[in-house]
Amino acid sequence: MSDDFPSSKFERGKIFAKTGLKLGTNYAKRHLKKAAGRKESKEESSRFHTENAREVFDEFSKLRGTALKIAQSLSMDQGMLPEEFTEVMGEAQYSVPPINKALARSIIKKQLGSYPEQVFSSFNTSALAAASIGQVHKARLKDGRDVAVKIQYPNVRETIQSDLGMAKILIKRFVKKGADLDDYFEEVESTLMEETDYIQEGQQIEAFRKRFSNGAVVTPEWIEELSTQKVLTMTFIEGKHLKEFLQTSPSQEERNHFGQLLWDFFHDQVVQRDTVHADTHPGNFLFTEDGRLGVIDFGCVKKFPLEFSNKYLRLLPIHMEDDIDKIRKLFIDLEITKENPDDPEKEERFFKFCMNYGRAFAQPYKNDRFDFGDPEFKALINRFAKEPPIMNEPRGSKHFIYSTRVHLGLYNLLMKLGAVVDTRESRKKALEVLEEIEEN
Structure with missing residues (x-):
């Protein structure tokens, strides 16, 4: 502490x-x-x-x-x-230590007008989880509902x-030297301003609840009257995080079930090209006893520009087709590679690296079912992630900061699950969206 x-x-x-x-x-x-x-x-x-x-x-x-x-x-x-x-x-x-209990109580007093024991019928002063900009406590409303209370750290x-x-x-x-970081930092700054506005996060919770709470996915309900910009109260979802779930030695069928829910949840967002849950790490998902996928954090939700979304979607079919000329042109459009580099030989090595990385990412879409538990696939993805040929230079559109976080985070979750996923429906939807883009 x-x-x-x-x-x-x-x-x-x-x-x-x-x-x-x-x-x-x-x-x-x-x-x-x-x-x-x-x-x-x-x-x-x-x-x-x-x-x-x-x-x-x-x-x-x-x-x-x-x-x-x-x-x-x-x-x-x-x-x-x-x-x-x-x-x-x-x-x-x-690995984030929580703030001390007295400080947490004082934040609630300042934000909600009274100390937690007056606001709630019960309040656990020990943090359930601590993250980068806030920590979560379990509490109970006076009407008997269990809630999660997220408290933002001072002056974040x-x-x-x-x-x-x-x-x-x-x-x-x-x-x-001379690398331009401004666009990347501006993107991080604007996203952080959104993440530290808990009223906006509450609105995102409600938007996702209306959009996805259809039985397969469960999201919290925002308790607006007990929320401010710096304190967020939402209904509590019971479930196991990925690490806890794996400790129960789940069957392959259970792994496949939750892997499919994760896969479908993200692809539904991508093909709709609307807002995307962009914080894909294990702490934000729960596997419930009744087989639903719990999604519990909506601080980092991105709406990518349509032009970028369209180009990003096109990465899939051109890597599946293995059309090198189209790949090269799209990489330049997405600012991944340079059209007129200072060192053409080095740039070509980087292009081939990125193209092969893209091929690896496209592998799950090439067959009707894909086994994310395949150790060769995991080794391939890890090798690309750890061995980029160009160091010390940011590349790609600033929107890759969060789109990569979504896609790579999803693959990491599925590889840890060792899930076998049916990709037919998501591939069909993605290709239908791309056909619409080409027609327009």
Whole structure:
């Protein structure tokens, strides 16, 4: 439990500055050693990056908020940072200490007008879960309904801009000199502003409940009268997270069932080209006793521009057709590769890497059923994720930050489940949407 929560811009700035200074010193010393002719082994290089990544993660954990959201984004990175950084930053998905109980009570008092024991008939002061921008407590309404109460950490929203500014300075130490990060940071900033507005999240909960609560998918009900921009109350859904579910040694039939629900949930959103649940990590999904898929977090919901959505959808058929000329043109349109690169040979290697990665992602759609438990497929996806040929340079449209998070996150969930999924209906719907796009 953490009693020391830095919520002012000054306190947070000191931590960012300390981290940046430490990293800058470490990398400068390494550069001098290399310049002096000292060779570094692969093991030494890996250990160096891991130690520095741990330094960043430990400091970002104190900051929570924007800092940890950046860490989460880095864990999904596709070639901007060393592999060791993405592995350590992956801990931001689940290793966050809760704030102390007195602070949590005071936030509820300030936001809802009374302490939790007056507002609710019961309130568990121990956090059920703690994430980057808030933590969740279980409570019971006076009408007897169980609810989840999400409490936002102090000043998270107010420090987004300054945190991102300092994070950009920090990250520029790792990326190629002159690389333009502005679009990517603007995308993260606008998304974080939405994620820290719990009234907006409540509205998203209601929109998804109307759209998906049809028996197969269950979502919470927003308790609007007990919600503010910084406290969110919603009905509680009983179920097991992925890790708990797997500990029960489920049958292959059960794995396939929940895998199919996850697959269909995301493809229904993609083909509708409307809002998409864009935070695909295990903590946001529950497997219920009655066989439904619980979806419980709606902070990160994206509405991609239609032009990007259309191009992103086209990646599927051109990789299935294996039309290299079409792939090349679409990659340029999506800013993945450059039409007139400074180093054509290096760019061609990168193009082939991305094309083969796309082929791997298209594999599940090529047959009527696909086994995500296939160890060869898992090894293939992991190899591409860990071995991008171009380092230190962001590539692709800024919208890839969250579209990749959705797609890669879905595959990771299905691989952990070891599910066999029927892809016929989703493939048919996607191709029908693409036909409509081509006609228009």
